[in-house]
Amino acid sequence: MTNIQFISSNLLTRRISSEVNSFILKFILQYAENYGIGAYDLKIQMVLEHEISNELTVNIQTLLAECFLDSYPKRTYFKQIPHFRFLTFNEENCLVGQVGLDYRVMNLNGNPVRVLGVIDLCVSQNFRSKGLGSLLLSEIEMFCEERNVDFLLLFAGNKSLYLRNGYKSVKNKCKWLKIDEKNQTTFGIGHKVMDELMMKEIGQISWNEGDLDFLGYLY
Helix, strand or coil, rough: CCCEEEECCCCCEEEECCCCCCCHHHHHHHHHHHHHHHCCCCCEEEEEEEHHHHHHHHHHHHHHHHHHHCCCCCCCCCCCCCCEEEEEECCCCCEEEEEEEEEEEEEEEEEEEEEEEEEEECCCCHHHCCCHHHHHHHHHHHHCCCCCCCCEECCCCHHHHHHHHHCCEECCEEEEEEEECCCCCEEEEEEEEEECEEEECCCCCCCCEEEEEEEECCC
């Protein structure tokens, strides 16, 4: 498969498949036009969690504290570290947006499914209402191209961003490993229908409501 170098109005530079979803490509071009991103550069970088430097760890923690205020622990994760992240930097190389990703098998109504969990997506206050959240979501979808992912899954109190990007609210009965985020200890198994649960179909499998076993912790 041919890879190309893609530059859109100084928005970002990345290597992407020449067969990238045309809708996502159109979205990126429209994003640059709508928000005048040519005035500054944004760079999106994928980083494996174990490769994050101490300096970048502090920057991620600062951004999470800014966005989630006192509800977020003084670290870079809420209950468990993600496998990797997409990080967004401005032209001064300051971190202005981030999202964590968790890849695992879950059990949906007795069938194993491969899920990429979207965790703690947030954008610095000065960069909000500019479409950066949607841009991060589109980056996740491009990452899923030709990879073994059946569904994107997340929890959201405010669902407007995700509804605009094709996510749907679902009412599955969830089962998960309960973790005390303060003491960082396990203390049982949870069972509950979660009103905040949202998903987007990425692969060839259709989502069905019913029982969803997370086979691990809740994001």
